[in-house]
Amino acid sequence: MATYSHSRVSTYENCPYKYKLQYIERKKPDIQNTIEAFMGDLVHRTLEKLYNDKKFKKRVSKAMLLKFYKDLWDKEYSDDVLIAKADQGLTFENYKKMGEGFISKYYDRMKPFDQLTILGLETTDRMTLSDGNQWHVRIDKFACDNEGNYFVCDYKTNARMKDQEEADQDRQLAMYSIWVKDKFQDVKSVKLLWHMLAFDKDVISERTDEQLEKLQNEIVDRIKEMESAKEFPTNVTGLCAYCGFKSECPSFKHQVELESKESIKEFKEDEGVVLVDKYSEVKNKLSELKKEEDELKERLIKFAEQFGADIVYGSNMKTSVKEIEKVTLPEENKEELINLLKEKGLYETYSMICSPRLYSHLIKGEIQDKDIRDKCEFGKDYRLSLSKRKDIEDDE
Numbered sequence: 303m304a305t306y307s308h309s310r311v312s313t314y315e316n317c318p319y320k321y322k323l324q325y326i327e328r329k330k331p332d333i334q335n336t337i338e339a340f341m342g343d344l345v346h347r348t349l350e351k352l353y354n355d356k357k358f359k360k361r362v363s364k365a366m367l368l369k370f371y372k373d374l375w376d377k378e379y380s381d382d383v384l385i386a387k388a389d390q391g392l393t394f395e396n397y398k399k400m401g402e403g404f405i406s407k408y409y410d411r412m413k414p415f416d417q418l419t420i421l422g423l424e425t426t427d428r429m430t431l432s433d434g435n436q437w438h439v440r441i442d443k444f445a446c447d448n449e450g451n452y453f454v455c456d457y458k459t460n461a462r463m464k465d466q467e468e469a470d471q472d473r474q475l476a477m478y479s480i481w482v483k484d485k486f487q488d489v490k491s492v493k494l495l496w497h498m499l500a501f502d503k504d505v506i507s508e509r510t511d512e513q514l515e516k517l518q519n520e521i522v523d524r525i526k527e528m529e530s531a532k533e534f535p536t537n538v539t540g541l542c543a544y545c546g547f548k549s550e551c552p553s554f555k556h557q558v559e560l561e562s563k564e565s566i567k568e569f570k571e572d573e574g575v576v577l578v579d580k581y582s583e584v585k586n587k588l589s590e591l592k593k594e595e596d597e598l599k600e601r602l603i604k605f606a607e608q609f610g611a612d613i614v615y616g617s618n619m620k621t622s623v624k625e626i627e628k629v630t631l632p633e634e635n636k637e638e639l640i641n642l643l644k645e646k647g648l649y650e651t652y653s654m655i656c657s658p659r660l661y662s663h664l665i666k667g668e669i670q671d672k673d674i675r676d677k678c679e680f681g682k683d684y685r686l687s688l689s690k691r692k693d694i695e696d697d698e
Contacts, residue, residue, distance in 0.1 A: 303434045303435045303436065304435055304436070304529075305428060305435070305436040305437070305438055306431075306435055306436070306437055306438065306521075306525055307437065307438035307440075308438075308473060308474040308477065310325055310438075311473075311521065311524055311525070311528070313325070314524075314528050314531075315524075316537060316539065316541055317536060317537040317539070317541070317542075317545075318531065318533070318534040318535055318536075318537065319534045319535060319536040319537070319551060319552070320536075320545060320547055320551075321528070321534065322534035323547050323550060324547070329547070329550070331545075331546025331547050332546050332547065332548065332549050333382070333384045333545075333546035334382065334546065335382075335383050335384065336383065336384045336385075336386060336544045337383050337384065337385045337386075337394060337397045338386075338397070338459070338544070340378075340379065340383050340397075341397045341398070341400065341401045341459060342457075342459040344371055344374050344375055344378070344401060345371070345401050345404050345405060345457065345459055345499065346424070346442060346457055347374065348367055348370055348371040348374070348405055349405070349408065349442075349443075349457060350423045350424055350442075351367070351370055352367055352409070352415065353415065353420050353423055353443065354423065356415050356420075357420065362415070364405075364406060364409045364410075367405055367409060368402055368405060368406065371401060371402065371405055372398075372402070375398055375401075379394060379398075384544065384546075385397075386543040386544050400459075400500070401459070404459060404499035404500065407499070407502040408497065408499055408502070411502055418445035418446060418447055418453055419445055419446050419447070419448075420443065420444070420445050421444045421445055421446055421452075422441065422443075422444040423442070423443055423444075424440065424441075424442060425439065425440065425441040425444045426438075426439065426440050427439045427481065429480065429481045429484060431518060431521065431522055431525075432518060432519070432522055433522045433525065433526070435522075435525055437477060437481075437521070439477075439478050439481045441454055441455070441456075441478055442455055442456050442457050443455035443456075443457070444482075449490065450488050450489060450490030450491070451490055451491050451492075451493060452482050452486065452489055452491070452492045452493065453492075453493045453495050454475050454478045454479060454482065454492060454493070454494050454495065455495045455496075455497060456474070456475055456494075456495070456496050456497065457497050457499060458496050458497060458498050458499060458500075459499050459500065460498070460500065461500055463498055463500075463501050463503070464496055464498060464505050465505075466505065466507070469494070469496060469505045469506070469507040470507050472494070472496075472507065473517065473521070475494040475496075475507075476494060476507075476509050476513075476514065476517055477517065477518070477521065478494075479492035479494060479509055479514065480514050480518065483514075491508060492508065492509070493506055493507075493508060494506065494507045494508065494509070536551055536552055536553045538553050542554065556574050559572075560572060560574075560575070581686070602614055602621055602623055603623055606623035611623070612624055612625075664678060664680075
């Protein structure tokens with residue numbers, strides 16, 4: 303049996319290819335850290351120090367905490383930390399000051415830090431899932447009050463506020479509440495609490511036992527899917543800007559190669575650049591020709607109608623313009639027509655296989671019937687599509 307975590311499962315859901323590189327092949331990323339993760343880690347460690355000092359009755363001042371944070375930053379920051387938004391004018395100093403602001407506002411709001419009894423900081427443990435696999439538990443701040451209410455707290459340095467609906471759907475802390483209920487017999491409730499440090503606000507959620515059972519079953523199903531997966535496709539999203547595996551990713555390795563070019567001449571002479579530029583040029587010409595073709599069709603039809611002709615002659619070619627009857631089936635009438643055809647015994651005669659849907663279900667493995675699959679041939683094909691480069695759009 304293996305150990306899974308919210309991070310591991312989320313990686314698979316966000317990008318199966320990254321999951322394969324990180325968790326199956328155990329490859330090291332080109333970029334070890336992002337500025338967001340670096341700053342978040344230092345803020346977590348600073349707040350951990352706050353509560354540890356408080357536990358040992360040490361003096362806890364905001365100035366000392368901020369100095370601790372700044373010293374950590376100066377000691378551990380390096381130029382290889384990725385600043386994905388550098389093109390927006392953001393530097394490490396911006397993030398450093400953001401972290402200072404998070405700590406300062408939290409300190410002012412929570413002082414004297416005795417609202418709850420702290421049971422653990424950066425708590426790590428494992429719990430056993432219903433399928434026998436282990437689930438990694440890591441809680442930033444674990445606490446309780448005197449009435450049997452337990453609090454699973456998470457520090458968030460996100461620039462986006464988590465709303466109540468999102469909190470009520472969150473999987474990470476909800477899974478930790480299962481661990482709390484297993485560990486402590488006096489539990490009356492488990493409050494899931496997010497300290498949204500950028501907004502100086504908290505978001506709180508709870509789960510029923512029924513919801514937790516459903517969640518654990520969903521996790522077990524997802525793990526089963528992950529363990530049986532044979533294909534690990536890439537999934538290009540906004541998260542790719544923070545990924546450390548771009549040099550090995552089929553969706554970005556050519557971009558990384560281009561970024562290593564030392565001159566515009568080398569860039570323009572790259573075979574991939576030449577091919578895409580030529581392909582784009584041809585596609586644009588075809589699009590323009592298709593538009594021109596449609597316009598000429600309309601003009602020929604209009605000419606033939608006005609002239610009373612059904613063949614129009616050119617220098618070497620001629621065009622037949624025949625009026626034909628056309629039948630369309632409005633979507634709102636479709637079901638009624640199908641029922642009528644079935645009633646009159648005509649449905650089998652006029653129905654046909656929906657090939658795209660059938661092929662899709664076969665490829666996804668949703669149809670496993672051997673007799674059906676043996677009637678089909680499986681192979682590889684390619685689909686090309688042009689789109690504007692996102693990094694070029696941003697520059698513009």
